[in-house]
Amino acid sequence: MTTTTTTTTMTKTKTVFQKAPFRVLATLLLIQGVMIGQVLLRPAAAKPGASEDCSKISDEKMRSICWANKASAGDKNLRNSFMPGKDLSGKDLSKADLCGARLVGTYLPGARLTSANVSLADLRGADLTGADLNLADLTEANLSGAKLIRANLTEAKLIKAKLGRLTEEGMAGAPPSALTGLTREDLTWTYLTEAKLIRANLSKANLTWTYLSKANLTGANLTGANLTKANLTGADLRQTDLRQANLTGADLRGANLTGASLNRADLTGAKLSGANLTGIIKDASTKGL
16 A cells, blocks of 8 residues: 555656646746847837937936037937927027927027028027027028027028018008918018128028118128018118119118129119118119119
């Protein structure tokens, strides 16, 4: 009896040990599968400097990646970023890549955007008062309703940029056409008071009713531009190319037009009291002079 019981116990023990390796192996495989699943489901970490939804990241991270004063251009990659209404006043965004960025209503007074790529960016209603946009690329950017008072746009590229004023505020007395028909080259009713547009290329731009009082347009290309009813009082237009420009009814009182080219320009009804016309270049087809 004892022998039989011992034999049975040994048999059961042997069976357990034979099955144990399979159970251990199954457990290990289960643990490994869980670990692999966690890795696969883990969200990918964003690379520093990569385009992100900047409305959802902290100001500290934005400063460390995008706006460090000594950061290289590569650390300012904000291409297609989303920052509507963000306060970026005084930020150093020189050489930053803001191509396609959504900056509607963004607060940018005093910001440095020197040599920045702002092409295709949406800056509708943005405040760029006193911003430095020297050599910035604003090709096809939408600046409708943006404030550009005292902004520095020296040698900035504004090819097909849209700067038309979209609201009816302050439009009392304006012709009905000023409210509609905005095009990609339309700067109608834009406030560019005291803006620096030195050597800027604004050829064939629509600057109807635009405020350019005391703006610096030295050496700017305004060939074929429509400056009908534009406010250019006290503006610096020295050496400016105004050939074939339409200045009908424009206010040029106190403006400096020294050496400006006015061949085939139309200044019919323009206000010129106090304007400096020394050395202007005109021909028989120039009207209003």
